Amino acid sequence: MSQSNATQVIHSIPVCELTGAVSVPIYQTSTFVQEAPGVHKGYDYARSNNPTRAALEKIAAQLEHGVAGFAFASGLAAIDAVLKLLKAGDEILAVDDIYGGAFRLFTHVYEKFGITVQYVDTTRIENLVDAISPKTKLIWIETPTNPTLKITDIQAVGVLAKAHDILLCVDNTFATPILQEPLLLGADLVVHSATKYLGGHSDLIAGLVITKSQELADQIKFIQNASGGILAPFDSWLVIRGIETLPLRIKQHSVNALQLAEALENHPAVDKVYYPGLPHHVNHAIAKKQFSGFGGIISFSLKNDTAEQATHLLKNLRYFKLAESLGGVKSLACHPASMTHKSIPREKRLQTGVQDSLIRLSVGLEEVEDLWKDLFDALEIAHEQTIAQICKAH
Numbered sequence: 489m490s491q492s493n494a495t496q497v498i499h500s501i502p503v504c505e506l507t508g509a510v511s512v513p514i515y516q517t518s519t520f521v522q523e524a525p526g527v528h529k530g531y532d533y534a535r536s537n538n539p540t541r542a543a544l545e546k547i548a549a550q551l552e553h554g555v556a557g558f559a560f561a562s563g564l565a566a567i568d569a570v571l572k573l574l575k576a577g578d579e580i581l582a583v584d585d586i587y588g589g590a591f592r593l594f595t596h597v598y599e600k601f602g603i604t605v606q607y608v609d610t611t612r613i614e615n616l617v618d619a620i621s622p623k624t625k626l627i628w629i630e631t632p633t634n635p636t637l638k639i640t641d642i643q644a645v646g647v648l649a650k651a652h653d654i655l656l657c658v659d660n661t662f663a664t665p666i667l668q669e670p671l672l673l674g675a676d677l678v679v680h681s682a683t684k685y686l687g688g689h690s691d692l693i694a695g696l697v698i699t700k701s702q703e704l705a706d707q708i709k710f711i712q713n714a715s716g717g718i719l720a721p722f723d724s725w726l727v728i729r730g731i732e733t734l735p736l737r738i739k740q741h742s743v744n745a746l747q748l749a750e751a752l753e754n755h756p757a758v759d760k761v762y763y764p765g766l767p768h769h770v771n772h773a774i775a776k777k778q779f780s781g782f783g784g785i786i787s788f789s790l791k792n793d794t795a796e797q798a799t800h801l802l803k804n805l806r807y808f809k810l811a812e813s814l815g816g817v818k819s820l821a822c823h824p825a826s827m828t829h830k831s832i833p834r835e836k837r838l839q840t841g842v843q844d845s846l847i848r849l850s851v852g853l854e855e856v857e858d859l860w861k862d863l864f865d866a867l868e869i870a871h872e873q874t875i876a877q878i879c880k881a882h
């Protein structure tokens with residue numbers, strides 16, 4: 489498998505042919521002068537095409553080994569474009585612990601247009617086999633999932649999808665093409681919230697779709713222009729700048745996260761640690777096969793499994809900033825039960841492993857020793873409190 493290495497990624501970013509500028513120019517324009525009606529340099533109106541966005545789209549296509557890429561105003565706008573490939577009467581099979589925004593879009597927007605969705609645990613291929621019907625037109629997987637980082641075998645699902653003539657789309661936001669290459673494993677489409685690792689600096693909202701075939705590229709191009717949810721030139725430029733350091737960042741995110749996951753496991757206040765790089769993770773075997781590193785996201789729960797305890801710990805962190813989102817250079821921490829997964833009923837939330845005390849970390853690029861000291865100090869306070877509580881109870 490041809491991994492996207494740093495040299496390839498850095499040199500996929502073009503030098504300006506007109507001026508020699510090493511940074512892609514930002515074409516802040518809405519329209520382009522034509523020599524005669526319909527005679528132009530490939531650009532007529534900036535919703536249809538813009539040179540800065542086109543540069544990002546080409547870089548993204550190379551990064552994900554697709555024929556074409558398309559940049560959108562957000563990850564959800566990118567997901568929305570893929571759903572518009574479907575029509576009334578079609579069914580989607582989607583991973584059960586899907587990103588909340590995708591769930592909202594599938595269920596509360598598209599169901600009213602006659603598209604149905606079945607949510608299944610895609611880590612077990614037999615669940616998909618059982619759920620497929622003649623109506624199934626799209627399989628939607630996210631791998632790893634959020635926040636318990638379950639891994640689906642893309643290659644196995646790809647074989648199944650192909651046999652039934654179903655499209656397979658992978659949300660590759662968490663892994664990035666540096667760790668996982670869905671189009672080489674049999675997926676037809678990849679989507680990204682480029683807001684996360686591809687942008688990498690918590691300074692923009694953006695989305696991408698990359699297609700494996702020219703036929704799908706033509707369809708997505710049509711939808712992008714027809715619906716108009718395009719990425720602006722400046723934000724396109726920011727994503728390109730983010731991609732320049734993506735291989736380096738992902739490598740370090742993975743190194744830092746593995747060390748923290750191992751240290752967390754050995755702390756007495758910690759109950760479960762979810763990280764695909766740990767040998768006891770439910771999907772460690774497939775993670776080892778499918779990934780070239782294990783990424784920067786860790787989730788863990790506390791022995792004292794209460795929201796209060798988690799809140800207390802989060803308030804005692806210095807470097808891990810309490811915020812939604814992930815994938816930036818700065819470490820972030822969040823409490824899924826009261827933040828990203830708040831709208832999910834408690835019973836259902838517990839079934840998918842999102843305990844009351846579960847904390848999700850987006851491990852940044854600070855010195856790992858500083859990050860561990862930050863976590864350790866907050867955990868020690870939490871641990872002392874738990875012991876005090878036990879003593880009081882007796």
Ligand SMILES: *Cc1c(COP(=O)(O)O)cnc(C)c1O
Nearest residue numbers: 562563564587659661681683694
């Ligand atoms: C954030 C996220 C999205 C949505 O992207 P936006 O850029 O916020 O619209 C989709 N999928 C996953 C896995 C995400 O983490």
